[in-house]
Structure formats: C-alpha cells, structure tokens
Amino acid sequence: MRISARADYAVRAALHLATAEETGPLKAEAIADSQAISHKFLEGILNDLRRGGLVRSQRGGNGGYWLARPADEVTVADVIRVVDGPLVSVRGVRPPELSYSGPAQSLLPLWIALRANVRQILEGVTLADVVAAELPHEVAALTADPAAWTNP
Numbered sequence: 001m002r003i004s005a006r007a008d009y010a011v012r013a014a015l016h017l018a019t020a021e022e023t024g025p026l027k028a029e030a031i032a033d034s035q036a037i038s039h040k041f042l043e044g045i046l047n048d049l050r051r052g053g054l055v056r057s058q059r060g061g062n063g064g065y066w067l068a069r070p071a072d073e074v075t076v077a078d079v080i081r082v083v084d085g086p087l088v089s090v091r092g093v094r095p096p097e098l099s100y101s102g103p104a105q106s107l108l109p110l111w112i113a114l115r116a117n118v119r120q121i122l123e124g125v126t127l128a129d130v131v132a133a134e135l136p137h138e139v140a141a142l143t144a145d146p147a148a149w150t151n152p
Helices: 005-019 028-035 039-051 076-084 107-123 127-131 137-142
Strands: 055-058 064-067
Touching: 005 028, 005 039, 005 064, 005 076, 005 127, 028 039, 028 064, 039 055, 039 076, 076 107, 076 127, 107 137
Parallel strands: none
Antiparallel strands: 055 064
16 A cells, blocks of 8 residues: 555645644645645645545635544544545555456455455544544554564
8 A cells, every 4th residue: 555645745734733623724834834745735635625524714814724523533544535535446446346366366355355454544543643642552553563664
C-alpha cells in the first residue's frame, strides 16, 4: 500500500483542524505554512474534504475551515477515502470485484485480507486519537516490533 502525498497532506490538514476545534475557523494559509504544504495544493485538498462532508468553510475576514464533525468521529480512513478513494485497490479495482484462476486463485483472499487489515487500522484511529498521541493499543502494538521500522 502506498500513501499518496495528497492523502498525507489531507490527514495532516485534518489533524491541524482537529486541534483548533474550540478556537474557530482556520485559514488555509495558516495550515499550509504550519505543515509546509503548498497553499494552492492544500486549497484543492480542503475543497475535496469540504465536498466529502468532513470540513466546513466560511468566506470572509473571519472565515476559514473547520471540521464538520468532532475529531473523535472522524477516522483517518474517512480522510483518505475522500481524497484518494478506496483504501486498497488492485490496478484501480476493489479486491471483491476481482477474479483469478489457476495458480493465482489464492491471490484474491490475500488481497481481501490486506484490505481487511488496512481498514481495521485506519478505521480504528480517529483524528482525536492522533492529536492526543493515544493510538489504540492494537495499532500501537504493531509499532513495537523493531522490524516494523526497518526496510526489508
């Protein structure tokens, strides 16, 4: 699985918005500057998040962006899906829509298992979890293996 720059930036922007739930709307420029993201690129991402129902916006001097739902109700998976589509696909196709024959037949259950694990992790972590640096135990436990941090 590859996390695109667009997905990474979207999650980082959403996390920034999650930290400002009590302070009101944030300007795109402020988010872009704090996260070292191109302002123009971030505007497109924020518009996708707005169209996806995760972010709200208001124009004007007191305007900006804010989360449409509380941070503990928005998962990392929600954000990635809005900007990049399905979490796991093979050649742009969702695993359940694939079919294989012969020696490749067992690939389908492998792709389904991969999809299930990615979903379990990304759907189980909210923006509030990341902001609080309190990942669910099951997710944090996966990082305890030193091999998780190294390249094979």
